[in-house]
Amino acid sequence: MNTSAQTGNISGLIADGNGISVPGASVSIDGLRKGDISKFDGSFIILSVPVGKHTVRISYLGYDDLKKDVLVQENETTTTKFELKSGGIALEGIEITAYSLSGQSKALNIQKNNLNITNVVSTDQIGKFPDANIGDAVKRIPGITMQIDQGEARNIIIRGLSPQLNSVTLNGSRIPSAEGDNRNIQMDLIPADMIQSIQVNKAVTPDMDADALGGSVNLITRTAPQGFRLSSTLGSGVNTITNKRILNGSFLLGNRSNNGKFGWMLAASANDNDFGSDNIEAEWSDEFSYNDGRDEVGVAVNPYTNVFEQRTYLVQRVRRSFSANFDFQVNENNNIYLKTMYNWRDDRENRYRFEQEILDAEDIGIGDFTITDNTPTRFPVEIKRQTKGGLDNNRNRNTRLEDQKMQNYSFGGNHILGNLKIDWMSSFAKASEERLNERYAEFKSEYQINNDISDARLPLFTPVNSADFSNLSNFEFGEITEENKYTKEEDVNAFINFELPSDFFGYGEGFVKFGARGRFKTKLRDNNFFEFDLESAFPTLASAPNKDYSDSDYLAGSQYESGVFASEAWLGSLSLTDGDTVDDEFLRANYNVEENVWAAYLMTNQKLSEQLSVLVGLRFEQTNLTSTGNNILDEDTLAGTLTKKSSYANIMPGVHFKYDASKNTVLRFAWTNTLARPNYADITPTLDIVASDEEVFTGNPDLAPTTSMNFDVMAETYFSNVGILSGGLFYKNINDFVYTFQSETTADTFGPETTGFEVFQPLNGDKASIFGVEVALQKKLDFLPGVLKNFSLYANYTYLTSDASGIRNEDGEERTDLDLPNTTPNMFNASLGYADKRLNARLSANFSDSYVDEIGGNSFEDSYYDKQFFLDFNAGYTINKNLRVYADINNITNQPLRYFQGVRNRTAQLEYYGRRITFGLKYDLFKR
Numbered sequence: 058m059n060t061s062a063q064t065g066n067i068s069g070l071i072a073d074g075n076g077i078s079v080p081g082a083s084v085s086i087d088g089l090r091k092g093d094i095s096k097f098d099g100s101f102i103i104l105s106v107p108v109g110k111h112t113v114r115i116s117y118l119g120y121d122d123l124k125k126d127v128l129v130q131e132n133e134t135t136t137t138k139f140e141l142k143s144g145g146i147a148l149e150g151i152e153i154t155a156y157s158l159s160g161q162s163k164a165l166n167i168q169k170n171n172l173n174i175t176n177v178v179s180t181d182q183i184g185k186f187p188d189a190n191i192g193d194a195v196k197r198i199p200g201i202t203m204q205i206d207q208g209e210a211r212n213i214i215i216r217g218l219s220p221q222l223n224s225v226t227l228n229g230s231r232i233p234s235a236e237g238d239n240r241n242i243q244m245d246l247i248p249a250d251m252i253q254s255i256q257v258n259k260a261v262t263p264d265m266d267a268d269a270l271g272g273s274v275n276l277i278t279r280t281a282p283q284g285f286r287l288s289s290t291l292g293s294g295v296n297t298i299t300n301k302r303i304l305n306g307s308f309l310l311g312n313r314s315n316n317g318k319f320g321w322m323l324a325a326s327a328n329d330n331d332f333g334s335d336n337i338e339a340e341w342s343d344e345f346s347y348n349d350g351r352d353e354v355g356v357a358v359n360p361y362t363n364v365f366e367q368r369t370y371l372v373q374r375v376r377r378s379f380s381a382n383f384d385f386q387v388n389e390n391n392n393i394y395l396k397t398m399y400n401w402r403d404d405r406e407n408r409y410r411f412e413q414e415i416l417d418a419e420d421i422g423i424g425d426f427t428i429t430d431n432t433p434t435r436f437p438v439e440i441k442r443q444t445k446g447g448l449d450n451n452r453n454r455n456t457r458l459e460d461q462k463m464q465n466y467s468f469g470g471n472h473i474l475g476n477l478k479i480d481w482m483s484s485f486a487k488a489s490e491e492r493l494n495e496r497y498a499e500f501k502s503e504y505q506i507n508n509d510i511s512d513a514r515l516p517l518f519t520p521v522n523s524a525d526f527s528n529l530s531n532f533e534f535g536e537i538t539e540e541n542k543y544t545k546e547e548d549v550n551a552f553i554n555f556e557l558p559s560d561f562f563g564y565g566e567g568f569v570k571f572g573a574r575g576r577f578k579t580k581l582r583d584n585n586f587f588e589f590d591l592e593s594a595f596p597t598l599a600s601a602p603n604k605d606y607s608d609s610d611y612l613a614g615s616q617y618e619s620g621v622f623a624s625e626a627w628l629g630s631l632s633l634t635d636g637d638t639v640d641d642e643f644l645r646a647n648y649n650v651e652e653n654v655w656a657a658y659l660m661t662n663q664k665l666s667e668q669l670s671v672l673v674g675l676r677f678e679q680t681n682l683t684s685t686g687n688n689i690l691d692e693d694t695l696a697g698t699l700t701k702k703s704s705y706a707n708i709m710p711g712v713h714f715k716y717d718a719s720k721n722t723v724l725r726f727a728w729t730n731t732l733a734r735p736n737y738a739d740i741t742p743t744l745d746i747v748a749s750d751e752e753v754f755t756g757n758p759d760l761a762p763t764t765s766m767n768f769d770v771m772a773e774t775y776f777s778n779v780g781i782l783s784g785g786l787f788y789k790n791i792n793d794f795v796y797t798f799q800s801e802t803t804a805d806t807f808g809p810e811t812t813g814f815e816v817f818q819p820l821n822g823d824k825a826s827i828f829g830v831e832v833a834l835q836k837k838l839d840f841l842p843g844v845l846k847n848f849s850l851y852a853n854y855t856y857l858t859s860d861a862s863g864i865r866n867e868d869g870e871e872r873t874d875l876d877l878p879n880t881t882p883n884m885f886n887a888s889l890g891y892a893d894k895r896l897n898a899r900l901s902a903n904f905s906d907s908y909v910d911e912i913g914g915n916s917f918e919d920s921y922y923d924k925q926f927f928l929d930f931n932a933g934y935t936i937n938k939n940l941r942v943y944a945d946i947n948n949i950t951n952q953p954l955r956y957f958q959g960v961r962n963r964t965a966q967l968e969y970y971g972r973r974i975t976f977g978l979k980y981d982l983f984k985r
Contacts, residue, residue: 292977
């Protein structure tokens with residue numbers, strides 16, 4: 058290491074002509090093997106530079122190199138600034154200030170200069186506007202698909218691995234999860250316009266959290282500009298499924314003090330979306346049972362629908378987000394920052410569920426059913442008409458109100474002490490979901506139905522006697538319930554990193570880095586449930602205020618008729634007192650978990666030659682757990698709580714090679730080791746014995762974390778006109794993945810008379826492997842003649858195959874017919890864009906293949922998430938340098954969410970959302 062006193066440091070900032078930070082720029086000193094890459098705030102620092110005059114060079118994809126002479130003083134840090142202007146671009150006739158190109162340029166420069174394998178996307182590049190959540194932007198990245206909730210991208214799947222196997226951070230600070238039974242991060246909670254860049258790390262380095270088995274997503278908020286900036290958006294739109302309005306607006310305001318030391322930025326976003334969904338759901342069976350007058354008789358039959366539901370959802374989703382970021386340059390060697398974000402979403406929902414379920418065998422006589430060609434085509438069912446709602450007040454508005462909040466506060470600093478870099482951060486983050494006074498009113502009846510599964514994709518129950526469907530007096534009072542749900546997760550994080558320049562092999566530009574982190578997490582789930590007897594006041598559905606929710610334009614098909622339900626306004630107005638607690642509805646769900654993680658690492662990055670560099674290091678993580686769950690006897694008898702402490706340690710080495718084959722061609726190889734901690738609900742020592750169903754549900758505090766050894770090879774060629782062609786292979790060798798095992802007790806394992814009970818328990822599987830291929834292309838078609846040169850192409854494809862061993866069926870036999878759950882074999886994105894000085898437009902497609910979602914007791918019971926194809930269009934027109942208009946059409950294909958059971962043509966769920974059309978104005982004002 059060079060510790061000579063005849064040196065100083067060079068620090069600086071790089072911004073564009075509007076004062077917006079330029080990350081990912083390569084900074085070097087002519088004649089010296091020293092340099093740096095600009096960070097997300099545009100800053101860079103080069104240590105231990107010999108005193109004297111030097112030429113600093115800025116290289117940026119799509120620009121000519123910029124150069125500036127800098128005088129270095131002994132033991133001092135010299136500061137300088139660079140400005141990339143659109144006039145400096147190497148390509149004639151292209152406006153770097155165009156949103157699509159500037160975003161793409163920044164993203165590709167970061168990706169090119171990163172040490173590890175990443176994908177970087179700017180939200181400007183994606184072309185999404187403020188009504189889109191961050192999940193909609195992420196799903197364009199190679200190897201990523203999203204799980205959908207109410208038509209919006211929510212849970213992220215990276216390289217085919219389920220959401221709980223991936224991590225999401227905000228400015229490097231972990232985002233907690235508001236989900237009750239898993240670690241999934243709700244990506245639809247964060248508006249896209251609050252985020253500057255999305256970085257997906259597919260091969261993590263030792264200084265990153267190791268619990269990123271699939272990958273790690275880091276969301277970077279917008280930083281303070283180098284001058285005054287005001288940006289605002291105002292828009293509206295319509296949802297075609299409800300023909301109701303969409304409202305959205307946002308603003309961003311930032312500036313820097315005259316001396317440049319203090320920078321600030323305030324941002325806010327609001328989106329009010331009134332929409333819904335049309336849904337059908339079915340359960341399938343291959344067994345039929347009835348009572349022959351003496352005994353219960355079971356018959357093996359062809360698969361048929363034994364439960365069918367039709368649901369109508371009406372939803373209002375109000376999303377608000379607030380951010381305040383500050384930074385202060387104390388002096389040339391020290392700066393501190395504060396970054397804050399508060400997201401708040403109200404999800405108001407009414408649901409009208411029409412459920413039909415075959416009666417128990419003891420209630421089905423010989424004359425009550427028909428079996429045709431070994432398929433049940435007629436049988437009696439119990440009918441339930443259920444209304445979901447909430448209190449009649451200003452917050453709930455007769456709906457189920459899901460109140461979600463996510464907040465993050467990070468305080469940190471960057472310091473230079475001689476030739477030592479120090480950065481640190483402490484943060485507090487909290488996510489919560491509260492659903493208070495959630496009400497259900499249910500009326501029920503029984504009648505005979507005809508079972509039509511001539512099209513198994515669209516199963517249908519119809520009453521043998523049509524009058525049974527519409528006679529409200531036949532629907533007797535079933536239940537009125539109210540429940541309260543509360544889930545919260547709190548994270549306290551602190552880390553410190555130290556970095557020293559080093560040159561082990563004489564080629565410069567190396568460093569040694571080490572540090573430590575502590576992460577302290579608590580997770581709480583606290584639910585309750587009450588039932589009220591109002592049968593005397595409302596003996597039938599006819600005696601309660603009601604409404605017909607049938608819709609001739611029902612998106613699942615006009616053959617589905619919802620019928621009449623109790624009014625949500627009536628349900629919300631009821632004064633419910635003296636309810637009976639129903640323990641079996643919530644005791645199993647409640648738990649409390651404390652998880653403390655201590656981590657330390659050491660790594661070095663060295664140049665082995667002018668073109669080849671290596672990053673090698675080691676990370677250690679110690680996990681300590683204390684989990685508490687309920688001990689439930691006979692379904693609703695609480696026998697106290699069960700608490701278990703456990704711990705485990707993981708040592709994870711990693712190596713990354715980067716070979717610069719040419720100025721714009723990069724080859725990469727990585728060997729990494731990662732982990733995924735089990736879901737909270739799985740590691741609680743909860744025990745729930747349901748004697749009436751002869752079932753036992755139990756947690757498993759002894760679950761081991763899922764670990765993976767990962768190999769990645771990637772080649773990238775960057776085009777001078779701001780584009781990329783890349784291709785790579787990846788392989789993951791996974792141990793101890795978690796799945797739910799179904800077995801049958803052969804003794805009174807869980808207490809008296811529990812022999813023969815079916816047991817559901819999370820277990821570690823043995824091993825799994827994933828092999829995949831990724832290819833991606835971003836290319837401006839400027840080689841074409843005339844107006845065609847303004848077109849650009851964005852496309853990527855990912856293929857993967859997986860194998861899993863150690864998964865056992867209900868008989869204890871190992872299954873060999875399964876892929877690893879949540880591994881998507883084919884993923885594809887494509888986008889055709891057009892951009893000139895005023896108009897930009899993009900047609901985007903997103904495809905993800907079907908995959909196993911949940912493993913049942915056998916192949917017939919396995920649940921699959923079906924393939925999806927989304928097509929979106931957006932366009933913007935620049936009126937002047939400050940004002941532009943935009944329009945957006947989402948889900949042109951009216952793609953439904955679909956699950957199937959066992960085989961593809963057997964629908965388990967089919968949910969349609971319609972299309973979303975938005976339009977509006979965007980205003981930007983910059984002053985240097």
